[in-house]
Amino acid sequence: MRVDTGTGTGMALHWSCSEILRTPLMRRTAFMVLVLMVLPVAGAPGWSAVRPKHPAKAAVPQASSDSPSKNDSLTKKHRKALKKAERARRHATARKKPGIAVLRVNLPRTRVPLPPPLRGSYASLERQNLRAEEVDGLERIEDEDDLADRIARKVLVPVPASGALAVNGELPENHRYCRPWTARFLSDLSRVHGALFHKPLVVTSAVRPVDYQKQLMETNGNATAAEGEIVSPHVTGATIDIAKQGLTRQEMSWMRARLLALEKAGKIDVEEEFQQACFHITVYKSYLPAEPAGSGKPKRRVPVPPAQMAARGR
């Protein structure tokens, strides 16, 4: 390379690169010039892009401190890319904060329809007495001795307490008995109820001898008669009470629907009591499935003589 550095003195100085590098001083000067030329390039934006960054950070350009004139120089395409990256950053930040990302939706509360109460009636009480005596052939349990005798002969069986069926602790031990088909009904009902609601049903009353029912009438004016034509069916051992206390709306709904279906099928009679808050349920012998033909000995039904029927107060 040849440079003409005319000085106006009329004297022209001619030099070339090879000539500059001939002396050590000139070589050092040339090296320094080269270093000074390279350093600004290392500080340029393009240089920093070479360094590895966190992927999320790398995708999002930092706010530029460059002068407006430099931003103006960005191409339209570049500005679009910046906007897109900013949107991605905001989206990623929102996802990290659950309070922002979670949508609160107020769903309409659906209340379980509650079937009407299964109210008792005198007609129902009459039916319970009639069926227990005439259809199922049950006798009234007169007193504690009579009760003990029937328990010993397994005419009465224990209320089938389990994880799904509790018995009120105040109920005397020898009153925690009932007829076998009533026990079967309790097992079935409590098993299904327990599977659905994960808590036990509570039996508050079962068999009541006539003399016990008389005592109950003295202390509880609401108690059904112990003697006469229409009496409390508890004296037969076929009836039990299940507490309503502690049952949720869903449980009440389920109980009413299930008990009503069984009542319509003629398997039980049910009355809801409100003072004692319980389901009073009389279970009939027909609740047990019919035994297949030929199984066991044929059972002879002994007809009750009319004179004996009269003696029972009918």
Ligand SMILES: [Zn+2]
């Ligand atoms: Zn009852």
